[in-house]
Amino acid sequence: MRPVYMITGGITKFAKAHPEKDFRLMVKEAFDYALADLPGLSRADIDGTVCSYFSDHFTRQLKAGAMVQDYLGLCPKPSRRIEGGGATGGLCFQSAWEAVASGRMEACLAMGFETMSRVNTWKGNEFIALASDTNFDYPVGGFYTGYYAMMVRRHMHEFGTTVEQMAKVAVKNHQNALFNCYAQSPASLTIEEVRRSPLVATPLTILDCCQMSDGAAVALLVSEKTAQRLGGRPVRVSGVGCGTDAMRMADRPHAPVILLPHESAAEYANMKYPGVHSFRGGRMAAKLAYEMAGVTDPGRDLDFVELHDAYTSSEIQTYEDLGLCRYGEGGRYVDAGTPFLPNIDYGLKFPETSRWPRLPVNPSGGLLACGHPVGATGLMQAVFAFWQLQGTIARHLGDARLQLPSPRRGLIHSHAGTGTYITVSIMERV
Amino acid sequence: MNKNAKLPETEEGTILFNTDPIIVKYHYEIDYLHSYAQDSPFFAGLAKGKLLGSRCSGCGYTYATPRGHCMECGAATDWLELPLSGRVHTYTTCYYGGEAFLKETPFTLILVEFDGVNTLFLSRLVGAEPDEVAVGMEVKARFRRNAKFTPTDVYFVPA
Numbered sequence: 304m305r306p307v308y309m310i311t312g313g314i315t316k317f318a319k320a321h322p323e324k325d326f327r328l329m330v331k332e333a334f335d336y337a338l339a340d341l342p343g344l345s346r347a348d349i350d351g352t353v354c355s356y357f358s359d360h361f362t363r364q365l366k367a368g369a370m371v372q373d374y375l376g377l378c379p380k381p382s383r384r385i386e387g388g389g390a391t392g393g394l395c396f397q398s399a400w401e402a403v404a405s406g407r408m409e410a411c412l413a414m415g416f417e418t419m420s421r422v423n424t425w426k427g428n429e430f431i432a433l434a435s436d437t438n439f440d441y442p443v444g445g446f447y448t449g450y451y452a453m454m455v456r457r458h459m460h461e462f463g464t465t466v467e468q469m470a471k472v473a474v475k476n477h478q479n480a481l482f483n484c485y486a487q488s489p490a491s492l493t494i495e496e497v498r499r500s501p502l503v504a505t506p507l508t509i510l511d512c513c514q515m516s517d518g519a520a521v522a523l524l525v526s527e528k529t530a531q532r533l534g535g536r537p538v539r540v541s542g543v544g545c546g547t548d549a550m551r552m553a554d555r556p557h558a559p560v561i562l563l564p565h566e567s568a569a570e571y572a573n574m575k576y577p578g579v580h581s582f583r584g585g586r587m588a589a590k591l592a593y594e595m596a597g598v599t600d601p602g603r604d605l606d607f608v609e610l611h612d613a614y615t616s617s618e619i620q621t622y623e624d625l626g627l628c629r630y631g632e633g634g635r636y637v638d639a640g641t642p643f644l645p646n647i648d649y650g651l652k653f654p655e656t657s658r659w660p661r662l663p664v665n666p667s668g669g670l671l672a673c674g675h676p677v678g679a680t681g682l683m684q685a686v687f688a689f690w691q692l693q694g695t696i697a698r699h700l701g702d703a704r705l706q707l708p709s710p711r712r713g714l715i716h717s718h719a720g721t722g723t724y725i726t727v728s729i730m731e732r733v
Numbered sequence: 734m735n736k737n738a739k740l741p742e743t744e745e746g747t748i749l750f751n752t753d754p755i756i757v758k759y760h761y762e763i764d765y766l767h768s769y770a771q772d773s774p775f776f777a778g779l780a781k782g783k784l785l786g787s788r789c790s791g792c793g794y795t796y797a798t799p800r801g802h803c804m805e806c807g808a809a810t811d812w813l814e815l816p817l818s819g820r821v822h823t824y825t826t827c828y829y830g831g832e833a834f835l836k837e838t839p840f841t842l843i844l845v846e847f848d849g850v851n852t853l854f855l856s857r858l859v860g861a862e863p864d865e866v867a868v869g870m871e872v873k874a875r876f877r878r879n880a881k882f883t884p885t886d887v888y889f890v891p892a
Contacts, residue, residue, distance in 0.1 A: 426831075456823045501829075551855070552844075579823060
């Protein structure tokens with residue numbers, strides 16, 4: 304395998320509905336942004352594409368990827384569609400990485416979208432729930448917020464995680480999004496407002512959950528030779544990993560923890576893992592990506608994380624899967640202020656000192672505040688991580704407040720189902 | 734050849750939600766001929782008041798769900814009759830949901846743990862208010878008298 308670089312990206316504004324644009328036009332807008340951001344790059348430089356979108360039901364169109372390919376003027380170049388639930392975007396990014404790393408392509412465009420506004424929210428929830436076992440899970444009352452509510456209830460039972468800790472994640476991500484012009488639902492919130500908002504599935508309120516969105520994003524991955532030829536400020540994709548778990552969360556085993564290099568089996572002597580409180584696939588994805596990138600102590604080796612916070616609870620669970628803190632410590636990690644940006648006032652008080660080094664998580668606002676147009680989400684994370692590592696946040700967002708001082712290494716994390724497909728990719732400043 | 738050929742005009746129209754851009758109602762419906770295939774005995778069991786899980790013939794791992802082959806070792810499983818009482822492993826009450834279940838809200842979902850079984854079972858809990866449910870609560874299975882051959886032919890009530 305050879306080194307792979309991201310050299311440009313683009314995003315559309317994520318919104319509840321973009322009825323004036325179909326999926327082809329949304330991807331075209333993100334693509335044109337990416338082309339314009341790297342003078343000298345033209346369509347002729349692109350060898351092929353991977354297209355990500357989750358649901359044919361939302362699109363009301365099979366083989367929609369072929370329509371994006373022709374709309375962008377990229378026929379007859381190679382293309383394929385990638386689908387893996389909520390992790391569709393992250394899988395697409397890694398598929399484009401594979402095309403370049405293997406030498407099959409010099410430049411591969413990862414492009415993704417979702418048009419969720421084409422049905423009402425309750426129908427959308429039904430489509431999403433069809434990505435759970437339709438014989439055994441969906442008919443019982445298929446509803447992803449219900450599944451995540453059960454998972455975090457067990458996390459609360461095992462580790463003492465609180466709804467206030469979850470609410471702080473909502474406060475953080477919505478507040479960060481105030482400075483992100485691409486975000487769907489920026490807001491200044493308090494813990495009380497999050498808790499007083501309507502209950503969706505106990506203990507999750509509507510502000511604990513991401514919203515449905517329309518949106519698109521693209522990321523262009525290239526070989527070292529092509530990165531040198533086209534110039535700009537490339538960012539290296541230094542590690543990729545992916546993990547899986549049983550579709551029916553009831554089938555998850557209760558076994559020993561998969562350890563990261565900075566952990567020991569003794570720490571988890573009494574833990575039944577992953578049960579329904581943790582994501583084994585996320586841990587596997589992180590382990591593989593860390594091994595490839597040479598990350599041995601993620602809490603210290605990473606400068607920021609853009610993770611798949613479809614729910615406040617899953618952000619807390621994911622800190623642990625990624626090894627930012629130990630299993631069971633996710634709630635306290637929030638209380639310590641560790642994943643918050645130091646330069647933004649959240650209206651929250653944090654202790655003077657923390658056991659963990661500051662590590663901003665979802666500086667973009669994450670899914671909770673940016674929105675979650677499924678096929679675009681994992682690529683949106685890649686674009687934000689790319690801009691962070693380039694140091695170009697101010698130029699792209701028109702506001703410098705989300706720009707970290709000089710980040711060297713970031714992590715993006717994309718997650719499907721109740722943890723059925725999860726990807727972790729590491730990106731580094733060159 | 735008929736140079737004056739015309740398509741017939743009809744009385745049917747299109748439901749419009751907006752004209753700029755034009756947003757139309759598009760209806761879509763499917764009837765599947767869906768087979769439960771190797772999992773069929775589970776649904777037949779529900780109709781007879783039995784809850785069937787799976788036991789691996791190779792490693793002995795037990796599942797509280799139908800699974801023809803073991804996730805741990807790949808060997809074929811045998812049917813295993815599960816106890817009809819267990820405990821709440823985790824729970825939630827849904828106040829919102831997918832379209833098909835909106836009319837049933839609020840409803841309570843639980844994962845049930847059974848003694849001596851390695852995995853869990855997703856079901857509905859009825860007969861308990863949302864604030865009466867707790868992790869560890871004892872529950873027992875009940876079955877619909879008229880089976881619908883869906884997993885909701887079984888549900889749980891407080892023991």
